[in-house]
Amino acid sequence: MQYQLEQTQWWSSQSILRHQLQQLSPLVTHAFRTTDFYKQLYKYNSLKPNEVLTPEQWADIPLVSRLEIQQAGAKLVSNQLPNGHRMGGEISTSGSTGLPVVVRSTQVTKHFWHAFTLRDHLWHKRNLEGKLCVIRKADKNQGMPPQGSVAKGWGPSTDVIYKTGPSYLLSITASIDEQLDWLQKINPDYILSYPSNLELLAATARKRGIRFSALQQIRTLGEVVTQQTRQQCHDAFNIPLVDNYSCQEAGYLALQCPEHEHYHIQCENVLLEILDDNNKPCKPGETGKVVISSLHNYATPLIRYELGDFAEQGEPCACGRGLPVLTKILGRKRNMLFLPNGKIIWPLVGSDDYRNVADIKQFQLVQTDTESVTVNLVVADTLSTVQKDALTTIIQYSLQHPFKLDYRYMDEIPRSKGGKFEDFVSMLKQHD
Numbered sequence: 001m002q003y004q005l006e007q008t009q010w011w012s013s014q015s016i017l018r019h020q021l022q023q024l025s026p027l028v029t030h031a032f033r034t035t036d037f038y039k040q041l042y043k044y045n046s047l048k049p050n051e052v053l054t055p056e057q058w059a060d061i062p063l064v065s066r067l068e069i070q071q072a073g074a075k076l077v078s079n080q081l082p083n084g085h086r087m088g089g090e091i092s093t094s095g096s097t098g099l100p101v102v103v104r105s106t107q108v109t110k111h112f113w114h115a116f117t118l119r120d121h122l123w124h125k126r127n128l129e130g131k132l133c134v135i136r137k138a139d140k141n142q143g144m145p146p147q148g149s150v151a152k153g154w155g156p157s158t159d160v161i162y163k164t165g166p167s168y169l170l171s172i173t174a175s176i177d178e179q180l181d182w183l184q185k186i187n188p189d190y191i192l193s194y195p196s197n198l199e200l201l202a203a204t205a206r207k208r209g210i211r212f213s214a215l216q217q218i219r220t221l222g223e224v225v226t227q228q229t230r231q232q233c234h235d236a237f238n239i240p241l242v243d244n245y246s247c248q249e250a251g252y253l254a255l256q257c258p259e260h261e262h263y264h265i266q267c268e269n270v271l272l273e274i275l276d277d278n279n280k281p282c283k284p285g286e287t288g289k290v291v292i293s294s295l296h297n298y299a300t301p302l303i304r305y306e307l308g309d310f311a312e313q314g315e316p317c318a319c320g321r322g323l324p325v326l327t328k329i330l331g332r333k334r335n336m337l338f339l340p341n342g343k344i345i346w347p348l349v350g351s352d353d354y355r356n357v358a359d360i361k362q363f364q365l366v367q368t369d370t371e372s373v374t375v376n377l378v379v380a381d382t383l384s385t386v387q388k389d390a391l392t393t394i395i396q397y398s399l400q401h402p403f404k405l406d407y408r409y410m411d412e413i414p415r416s417k418g419g420k421f422e423d424f425v426s427m428l429k430q431h432d
């Protein structure tokens with residue numbers, strides 16, 4: 001399959017779309033015939049066997065919201081899998097709010113997961129015999145600080161084909177200083193962790209004057225990477241940060257270009273559309289909602305599914321790959337801010353200005369209603385009145401409204417159920 005992926009990345013975007021519709025047309029028929037959910041949604045299906053949907057017909061297929069997928073449950077699962085698509089286990093996304101989405105994997109979707117993991121290694125020319133240090137949410141009793149735990153290889157996707165170096169795991173429950181001490185002992189070639197954790201790790205490493213002599217790349221998972229994340233890691237370690245965009249429901253959605261900081265959609269796995277408020281495709285430079293269709297999942301068909309994320313459509317990439325470009329990926333809709341005038345915006349939080357006001361170690365903004373935001377802070381010293389006023393001005397300005405701010409001091413801000421840290425949470429109902 002790597003040979004095929006090596007070829008298809010250079011196809012033109014038109015040719016890629018044509019092949020995607022060739023793959024999705026039988027899936028649409030399959031979903032209509034073998035799931036109660038799509039039978040009710042589509043009402044009828046006029047496609048003949050071997051007929052391929054045109055782009056116009058595709059655009060007429062109704063979108064499916066996250067809430068609908070959550071509520072569909074077993075109605076979404078196919079009652080008849082084609083040969084070769086053996087049913088796999090259940091995958092439950094670790095959404096920190098609301099109902100989790102549950103989909104079924106198959107042998108085929110697992111196979112594709114492995115293939116794109118390998119493509120990511122190949123694109124970014126990793127030395128697979130190097131030492132990989134992973135700091136993330138770990139299973140119970142795994143990776144306990146201060147020692148962490150060791151595994152023989154990098155993981156099943158890579159180990160089946162290549163001999164890989166050891167990987168080391170430390171639970172994200174370790175303090176930043178424990179993490180740095182642990183990393184110093186191992187001297188890693190690669191570090192993989194959550195962006196918010198990496199930012200603090202990089203800043204603390206700089207303060208303590210720690211460099212890792214063998215470190216080649218920082219890799220990320222589970223959270224939105226901002227320009228600030230890249231800058232902090234670059235300033236501390238002077239090496240590139242490589243991000244990717246995936247979801248548990250559909251696997252890899254986009255990988256970072258080998259030559260640029262933007263992302264190429266993984267079209268051999270998913271048809272990913274960026275749509276505006278009228279469900280029309282966004283032009284380069286515009287931000288819209290991410291709508292995905294999984295090309296290979298015949299167990300739980302996901303067709304024009306609104307993932308809940310937003311992204312910015314990019315221009316074709318100078319590297320020559322025909323895989324379309326995403327320039328920015330924004331977090332889930334549940335993290336959007338509701339203004340009293342009814343507008344919903346991507347909240348700008350956590351600028352360096354916060355840290356110019358006071359020694360703020362960690363922060364989290366929680367919108368409790370359309371007029372109020374709770375500011376959770378981890379600080380060395382309680383803020384003075386002057387500092388509080390200064391911070392209030394910055395936050396109100398960046399949130400575009402004079403919200404009533406309620407300050408709370410904490411020893412540590414807890415992570416969500418999935419081990420992610422969310423710097424902005426809204427308690428307001430986010431579904432349409």
Ligand SMILES: [Zn+2]
Pocket residue numbers: 257258259260264317318319320321
């Ligand atoms: Zn590129």
